[in-house]
Amino acid sequence: MTRTRDYARIGLWIALIISLVIWMLPLVFIIFTSLKSEQDVVGTPVFAFPLNPDFGNYAEAFENGNLLRVASNSLFIALIKVPIGLLISALAAFALARIRFRRNRVLLAVIAIGSMVPIQVAIAPLFQVISNAGLLNTSIGVILPYIGFGLPYQTFILYGFFRQIPEELDESARVDGASYARLFWQIILPLSGPALAALFILDFVATWNEYGMALVLLQTQDAWTVPLAIQGFQSQFTSSYGPVNAFTIMTMLPVLIVYLMFQRYFVSGAFAGSVKG
Amino acid sequence: MRIMRTVAALAAVGMVAAGLAACSTGDGSDSGRTTVTYWKLTDADPASQEAWAKTLAGFEKAHPDIELKVEERSTDAHKEALRTALGTSGAPDIYWSWAGPGIGGEYVKAGGSLDLEKYYDKYDWKSRFNDVSMSSVTQYGQYDGVPSGYSGVGVFYNKDLFAKAGITAPPTTYDELVADADKLVAAGITPIEFGGTVNWHLMRLLDNILMTECGSETFRSLIATDADWSKEPCVTEAYEQFHTWTQDYLTKGWASLGDAEANALFYQGEAAMVIEGNWFDTMLRGNDVDTSTIGVFMFPTGTGELYGDTSNNYISPTSKNPDAAAEVLDYLTSPEPQKINLDLVGTRPVNVDVEVDPATQDSLDQQWNPIFAEATGVYSFNDQSLTLAQVTEYWRIQNLVATNELDPAKAGAEFQKFLDQQ
């Protein structure tokens, strides 16, 4: 029996390895292409290793795609939006979880619905709102809707999380005369470290990767975020296959680094989401 | 808790900074310089890039008080950006656009073009530009834009491939063109290439066949939607012919290719023909193609009219610096930059004082001279003449016929159905 189980385990492991390789192939091909000169791209098959790597593709892509500018735009937007959005969501989740007021459930439902609706449903009027406010092509013009759309998911998760914090802690704090504000800052938030960290990371990545809203709200190339630059680069330099793929790789690097550094938060964030809320 | 407070405080500071950044986006006037934003198409080849760099340098010397900020985009991205930005605070001061009713005309109708009459008087532009260009500017009732260029579009062909297929002279009638295509197929050569993902590339073939089958008058009344697409027999004939071309003569895999990718096949000698405009000369040179091996002929529609368009640089009414913008346009159309473009790129000048000297042109550019000179009229691309929604549908039907998903006999009726609903 042990023998069979061992063989089964090895078999499983091999099957997983094969799946792993297949899964990695698309990325590998892109990396190969990004390192090939133009003749190699058209002359060698896509899975051929680049024997004469052409790093110039990266320099060219960096320059033509204005990568420094768009990356700093994306970074700026993410660094502003994520902490503020998280704070606002936490405040709202706290109110919903701890302060017993009427229509609590209704509000929760309305907020929950917002997390499930595609942005394209609101995109045309949203464009008009931002345009009328004179905020097109500005970072804040994107940050504000991002906060609005990010709220439902975060509030919902934090609501579920806060509800799990035992109410006895509240009581002892209130006995000491604490206001709701102190309860929030000094009791609830510190205990929510893990959930907040996970949401922070997930939201950072989601903000960095957002395309649909940015597409409509950011027209001037100086204001572009990274996803817009990816598509813009592709449409401008369609047949420069090497640089196009080099550009894509470069835009993926920051997100990959964030993932590798904060892996556990992605997982725990997913777990927090799967907790019944 | 403290940490969170600090984060909040930092974020608040950040928001203030963002707010300030938002305020200062737009026309900054630092140290007295006025900023003028200009949106144009990407210069895809070295010669155009050099010409533009020289023009810009010349402008900066002549106008140190104006900072010209340029943004370049591909064709479709440029159109989309304009459609979204015009009329809003995000619109550029100057933008280049095709002038036809379907594109430039839409912008004008939507109030995206400033009437430049006073500048025409100030700079005496009326006597600077040729007739074609002036009529392009005044076609909507006011003075919209300053001429940027006009182009002619014809069939480029690879002389070597033609010779290999036994074709001794370019075709002068449509039937000869089809016969030549057959000869190319027989010699194992792909007759013609187009990119399918950019609908306007393949559209050129359909437009020209439509003109051939229908003749100038019916063509024009079809485009104006006065004639009935489901009733004119020439429409069905045109779609049938178009269908044959896409099934038998078109490069394989065209549907997944963009225009640049498809044209790469032409540069490499893997396709014998393509319908492109006189701007294509520079692109060929930029891709190291020996232009002595390339020829061009007018698509044999039998009407003597030239397929082409005009383009202008428009000023947006939301511009905060229209005077500076006008200065820019005055410079761009003055003899110096016009000559730079003529010499380096081969673009035909709009300024009547700058003449095309055949001695300075290469063999390919020279082939255009008689074409322009002998054209009896000009007809424009259909995506410039139809409305936006009509164009979307026109392209959809074009692609359905081309991918064998719609019977060409039904194409005209399908389009008319849409037109009736508008």
Next chain:
Amino acid sequence: MTAAPPRRPLIARRRRRRSPFVTALPFLAPALLAYVVFVIFPMVESVRLSFFEWTGFIGTPQVFVGLKNYVKIFTQDPVFWTAFGNTVIWVVLSLIIPLTISLVLALALNRPLFGRNLFRSVFYIPGVLASIAVANMWRWIYNPNYGIGQSLGTAFGLPWLADIQWLGDKNIALYAVFVAFVWQTVGTNMVLFLAGLQAVQQEHVEAARLDGANAWQVFRNVTFPALRPTMVIVTVLTFIGSIKVFDLVVGMTGGGPAQQTQVLALWSYQQSFGNHQYGMGNAIATVLLVVTLLIVVPYLVWTARQEEK
């Protein structure tokens, strides 16, 4: 435990008669403000605009046309039903294929295994990338002249493989794009399932094994029921993610060829911003909204009931 000091009710102590809602307001205000202005208002406005005709250019008038836009999209628009059908196909396929694959992977990885972290990362990483980046990656892979089909076809002498128009053939284009979607989402679903599998109690599994159950029976009778809550979460998240599909289609086909990979979110966008027909664009957006609500609201009601149990 020592006796707690007598508790005095908070309200009496503060001598306030404030309604709890007012107390909650400062906490709720920023969220509600952002939410109402940037989410609720545009959504409502979208529905309102669907009853008008407007080019979207400021200064041009909005003309009330009643239900005309809806009549147009349901009976006259040649593309609407294609977009609708594609969206439905997409959602249905998303609920079957990526879900199954990720479940299988989660089960396989739910044990001590050499290199387990590596496996998990490799499958998860595609989900971390921007959809538009994934779209451009796969667009290159599907390139008919230099991509995977052509490379494999010439290498193995299979001309039919080299000739496939992955993104240009209307019969396979949508599914080709879907493959990219699967590549992207399997990892995230897998991680969720892995988390859910932690909740499966080992004792039950052991007990079942001791009773002589084979792997399949263990799965059916112990694991699967314990996974129910996770399954629901994953299903809902997948539904939400799939009905919004936009980036992938824009990046890979633009809705083509001949508008045949069009989906509701993209067609709505193109009508508003491309054709400058805001009325029609918003009518399509409203249809998308209604469809989403029809699925989502019953789910919310159901979870609320679950909670009350």
